[in-house]
Amino acid sequence: xxxPLRHGLLRHATTCLRQSHPxxxxxxxxxxxxQRLLSTLAVLxxxxxxxxxxxxxxxxxxxxxxxxxxGFVAGASIKQVAEQAAKVEGLEKVIYVDxxxxxxxxxxxxxxxxxxxxxxGGYTHVLAGHSAFGKNLMPxxxxxxxxxxxxxxxxxxxxxxxxxxxxAGNAILTVQSEDSPKMITVRGTAFAAGAAEGGSAGVxxxxxxxxxxxxxxxxxxxxxxxxxxxxxxxxxxxxxxxxKSKEEFDRLIxxxxxxxxxxxxxxxxxxxxxxxxxxxxxxxxxxxxxxQLYLCAGISGAxxxxxxxxxxxxxxxxNKDADAPIFQVADVGLxxxxxxxxxxxxxxxxxx
Amino acid sequence: MSGLRILxxxxxxxxxxxxxxxxxxxxxxxxxxxxxxxxxxxxxxIEEAVRLRERKHPVExxxxxxxxxxxxxxxLRTAMAMGADRALHVVEEKTDLxxxxxxxxxxxxxxxxxxxxxxxxxxxIDDDAAQTGQMLAGLLGWSQATQASKVELEGEMVxxxxxxxxxxxxxxxxxxxxxTTDLRLNEPxxxxxxxxxxxxxxxxxxxxxxxxxxxxxxxxxxxxxxxxPARQGGGKVEDxxxxxxxxxxxxxx
Numbered sequence: 261x262x263x264p265l266r267h268g269l270l271r272h273a274t275t276c277l278r279q280s281h282p283x284x285x286x287x288x289x290x291x292x293x294x295q296r297l298l299s300t301l302a303v304l305x306x307x308x309x310x311x312x313x314x315x316x317x318x319x320x321x322x323x324x325x326x327x328x329x330x331g332f333v334a335g336a337s338i339k340q341v342a343e344q345a346a347k348v349e350g351l352e353k354v355i356y357v358d359x360x361x362x363x364x365x366x367x368x369x370x371x372x373x374x375x376x377x378x379x380x381g382g383y384t385h386v387l388a389g390h391s392a393f394g395k396n397l398m399p400x401x402x403x404x405x406x407x408x409x410x411x412x413x414x415x416x417x418x419x420x421x422x423x424x425x426x427x428a429g430n431a432i433l434t435v436q437s438e439d440s441p442k443m444i445t446v447r448g449t450a451f452a453a454g455a456a457e458g459g460s461a462g463v464x465x466x467x468x469x470x471x472x473x474x475x476x477x478x479x480x481x482x483x484x485x486x487x488x489x490x491x492x493x494x495x496x497x498x499x500x501x502x503x504k505s506k507e508e509f510d511r512l513i514x515x516x517x518x519x520x521x522x523x524x525x526x527x528x529x530x531x532x533x534x535x536x537x538x539x540x541x542x543x544x545x546x547x548x549x550x551x552q553l554y555l556c557a558g559i560s561g562a563x564x565x566x567x568x569x570x571x572x573x574x575x576x577x578x579n580k581d582a583d584a585p586i587f588q589v590a591d592v593g594l595x596x597x598x599x600x601x602x603x604x605x606x607x608x609x610x611x612x
Numbered sequence: 613m614s615g616l617r618i619l620x621x622x623x624x625x626x627x628x629x630x631x632x633x634x635x636x637x638x639x640x641x642x643x644x645x646x647x648x649x650x651x652x653x654x655x656x657x658i659e660e661a662v663r664l665r666e667r668k669h670p671v672e673x674x675x676x677x678x679x680x681x682x683x684x685x686x687x688l689r690t691a692m693a694m695g696a697d698r699a700l701h702v703v704e705e706k707t708d709l710x711x712x713x714x715x716x717x718x719x720x721x722x723x724x725x726x727x728x729x730x731x732x733x734x735x736x737i738d739d740d741a742a743q744t745g746q747m748l749a750g751l752l753g754w755s756q757a758t759q760a761s762k763v764e765l766e767g768e769m770v771x772x773x774x775x776x777x778x779x780x781x782x783x784x785x786x787x788x789x790x791x792t793t794d795l796r797l798n799e800p801x802x803x804x805x806x807x808x809x810x811x812x813x814x815x816x817x818x819x820x821x822x823x824x825x826x827x828x829x830x831x832x833x834x835x836x837x838x839x840x841p842a843r844q845g846g847g848k849v850e851d852x853x854x855x856x857x858x859x860x861x862x863x864x865x
Contacts, residue, residue, distance in 0.1 A: 392775070396756070570843055
């Protein structure tokens with residue numbers, strides 16, 4: 261049986277080779293042709309005249325697609341933000357719309373604004389970060405364009421095929437879209453932001469449909485902090501229910517975070533119990549982080565929490581329950597009382 | 613002022629506590645014989661609608677809606693046991709509707725049922741898309757407030773505090789409006805046994821996709837569903853020195 265089978269395989273292999281050889285050349289050029297036709301609009305965020313650096317992930321993702329990339333910004337006195345964006349590597353052009361009506365990014369008029377500029381530019385792809393701003397705006401714009409949206413992508417396989425986590429990251433979906441344009445939100449931690457310097461894009465004014473906004477922006481209350489931003493920090497120190505109170509959370513977690521130069525995160529249990537601010541929640545319904553080091557104390561590791569941090573490079577856990585699920589994913593686990601271990605760690609890191 | 617006519621769309625999903633498994637053919641997540649329940653964010657929507665009535669706002673009625681297999685009836689009954697007045701079920705066994713399709717369906721329901729407030733969950737915990745509410749608001753041309761952690765009503769003005777990156781933001785709009793709920797909005801009640809019994813008598817209307825005509829088909833094609841790469845626990849260390857040592861070894865410190 262063996263020799264004929266081997267022959268068969270060999271014959272099959274050579275036919276494959278023979279067939280694929282002449283095809284491969286035109287295939288390549290077809291791919292190049294598609295790339296030339298691709299054009300992406302990357303929707304960038306700004307606040308108070310400052311470009312939001314974490315929104316640059318949509319540019320990095322666009323670079324994986326190939327083709328030309330335009331950036332888009334809108335708001336009050338936006339020209340300087342546009343010029344700042346023009347320096348970002350990878351952009352060919354920055355489209356800006358200077359109108360205070362778009363300053364707060366309210367989707368009731370911003371979606372219409374975006375749609376008009378997408379139509380004008382004839383883009384094949386529109387990318388925004390899967391941030392509060394992107395999540396609020398993009399589906400509304402997608403509906404106005406009558407296209408399905410692909411949310412929170414973590415990978416790009418080709419111009420129409422994308423990878424995204426579903427079920428709190430417990431399954432990875434590869435999905436193909438025939439819609440045009442393809443409206444996509446991008447998981448920031450999956451596409452490292454490129455260089456903010458070195459580019460020299462042109463700056464051009466976009467169209468302004470001046471749509472009415474039926475919603476009024478009233479106020480905001482943002483947690484002020486000198487610490488690195490949670491979503492983009494290199495290191496994150498996170499606390500959970502095991503900290504028992506806000507006082508203990510504040511006593512133990514910030515000093516360790518400071519010693520490490522880390523951002524502070526929290527589990528849902530810690531947030532719900534009032535130990536930490538909502539904006540610090542890591543998980544399926546909070547933030548997704550993927551730092552170099554994720555160090556957590558007093559967090560058991562529920563699937564909703566793991567959804568937000570399991571792409572971290574190194575996970576370290578301190579927990580007194582040796583059977584806590586967090587130890588199944590942690591690269592380093594220490595079973596012990598966090599009330600002793602965390603201060604000890606803080607002292608030793610400081611002393612180092 | 614006329615009263616609030618609230619629509620609360622709910623979705624039947626795999627229970628949040630169940631760890632989903634990808635099927636052998638890698639085409640989907642295994643749903644056979646797996647515990648399902650109401651999407652947790654949708655429980656918050658129902659709860660909020662009921663609380664609006666309890667806070668003496670003039671609520672005309674609360675309509676719970678679901679599109680999906682026959683078993684979605686169970687969660688519509690749950691919604692009615694929590695306080696919804698009636699339910700509408702678009703029975704569809706085969707197609708998994710996409711957010712855009714659901715939004716188009718909901719737009720028709722809003723118009724036929726003359727709704728002026730739609731409260732949805734901010735995302736369903738299965739597809740994690742976080743799109744339907746925003747799409748519906750766009751299709752209707754209504755105001756939207758996503759990731760709401762507080763909803764205040766005064767006459768026809770609605771003030772919503774929203775969870776955003778780094779804190780909260782407050783917006784205000786006039787009805788009609790679409791609101792999506794965040795976990796912080798409220799603590800959903802348990803349906804009591806008497807209320808579960810009462811809910812069995814509340815009206816539940818059944819329709820099919822054909823009743824809504826229109827093109828609600830799929831635009832996205834699932835090519836593959838895979839398990840995420842497994843993460844191997846790296847074992848435990850004895851003390852803080854061991855922890856620091858290992859982190860240095862791994863290049864994390």
